[in-house]
Amino acid sequence: MELLLPIEPLTPGQPRRVQLESALREAVRSGRLAAGERLPASRVLAEDLGISRRLVVEVYTQLTAEGYLVSRPGSGTCVSELSLPPATEVPDALWSGEGLPRWDMRPGIPTLSAFPRRLWRRAWTAALAAAADSDLGYPDPAGHPRLRRVLAAYLGRVRGVDADPQRLLICAGFTQGLDLLAQTLRTRGATTVALEDPGLPHRASILRQAGLTVLPVPVDADGILVDRLPERGVDAVLTTPAHQFPTGAIMAPARREAVLAWAGRCGAIVVEDDYDGEFRFDRRAVGCLQGRAPDRVVYVGSTSKTLAPAIRLGWLVSPAELHAELLPNKFLADHGSPTLDQLALAHLVEAGDYDRHIRAARTRYRTARRALELAITRHRVPLQLVGTAAGVQTLATRLDDTHPDHLTARARALGIVFDSITRYQLNPDPNPDGVVIGYGNIASHAIDEAIALLATTIGRQRGSVC
Known part of the structure; x- marks a missing residue:
């Protein structure tokens, strides 16, 4: 048979097996190779591409093990009927009436149902009652002095931050904070910022939009590989030392010393994203x-992990000179963050309610992570949790040959949503290993339900036929 495979010619000088595997995998994922479609015989494809038949056989075998292809004696090789259904084919019954997954295991989301509504309402009402008339005017671009004073004390007490209120800037969450910082660095003459790879993809987009070049730097179990940071040409590095996202690594003491020494030698800035530093178990x-x-x-x-992303309150603590340069950009961005919300947060912290809420959340997330670990063992799902027990998500590496994109798609078809590690890789890995599973916004019993259901589809994976 003849089939015009939707793949580009193989590039000389690059591993041919990796190229062919990636091309076929992407063709199946995108739907350009439809479920049930028969592939050319290994001999025919080898001749067409000018490669060895053995290489084609190895690629077909690998993709069959991952569930993209199926092969039966006398039937040839074809695309699995279970491979990557589009989101539009997900049965409605597996999703909530609000369009959310039935089992929400997306990383980075806290327990939204546990937001302290009563405490926040009380704090907001108290803030409104105590607000001076002058507080209702245009906000201070740096943030309300009361919140800056309260936060400086809290961050020093809980996270060891050297937080002078005069160097603390209130912003609309991490995203605006990074955007303001990127613009300011660019105005200073910066050209390149190093990023941990893997990491959240929107960070690179923010930096590029500000006109900066992004340099991906790998991480390992001890955090960012500092020896991969060039001695020249990099103006800043963005890192998550307390709990690397998404690998869960904690930056080792030697790496902490090394990255600070590098910054000192190179005159560079270290941007520390402490997105969930309060949640170590x-x-x-x-x-x-x-x-x-x-x-x-x-x-x-x-507050995106400690309270809820919708609050949209964040902060930057910067060197004095850089802080002064950030203020004009903050003013031009929004003329200051909402004052009453700032005063409500200040009241919540001063009353001790913020600390109590975080302690309760830490216990809840510890229990949920343990429930995930037990469910994976109980239902014999070929995944292993890695990284430090902390935060609201974990990296789970695979113990079989299932491609993480394929596993996440199979889960989505069941109404279970988590992420493939490939979503967070700036430099694509030809053999990606792992999925990123959130446990912050799902109850422990629902975690067991989701993993049990996932186990059934993994068990059916090799039973697909042409």
Whole structure:
């Protein structure tokens, strides 16, 4: 048979097996090779591409193991009927009436149902009652002095931040904070910012939009590989030392020293994203980098994990000179963050309610992570949780040959949503390993239900026929 495969010619000088695997995998994922479609015989495809038949056989075998293809004696090789159904084919019954997945295991989301509505209402009402007439005017671009004072004390007490209120800037969450910082660095003459790879993809987009070049730097179990940071040409590095996203690595003491030493030698800035530093389960969280070198580190935090993303309150603690340069950009961005929300957060912290809420959340997330670990073992799902027990998500590496994109698509078809590691890789890995599973916004019993259901589809994976 003849089939015009939707793949580009193989590039000389690059591993041919990797190229062919990636091309066929992408063709199946995108739907350009439809479920049930028969592929050319290994001999025919080898001749067409000018490669060995053995290489084609190895590729077909690998993709069959991953569930993209199926092969039966006498029937040839074809695309699996179970491979990657489009989102539009997901049965409505597996999704909530609000269009949310039935089992929401997306990473980075706290328990939205546990938002302290009563406490927030009380704090907001108290803030409104106590607000002076002058508080209702245009906000201070740096943030309300009361919140800056309260936050400086809290961050120093809980995270070891050297947080002078005069160097603390209130912003609309991490995203605006990074955008303001990127614009300011660019105005200073910066050209390149290094990023952990893997990491959240929108960070690279924010930096590029500001006119900066992004340099991906790999991470391992000890955090970012500092020896991969060039001694010249990089103006800043963005890192998550307390709990690397998404690998879960904690930056080792030697790496912490090394990245600060690198910044000192190169005159660079370290941007510390402390997105969930309060949520470590196995021990007290490691203090922040900024406390060691406040003249070289910009500390960024927010309420997105501690309270809810919808609050849109975050903060930057910067060296004094950089703080002064950030203020005009903040003014032009929005003329200041909402004052009453700032005063409500200040009241919540001063009353001790913020600390109590975080302690309860930490216990809840510890229980949920343990429930996920037990469910994976109980239902014999070929995944292994890695990284430090902390936060609201974890990386789970695979113990079989299933491609993470394929596993996430199969889960989505069942109404279970989590992410493939490929979503967070700036430099694509030809053999990606792992899925990123959130446990913050799902109950423990629902975690067991989701993993049990996932186990059934993994068990059926090799039963697909042409």
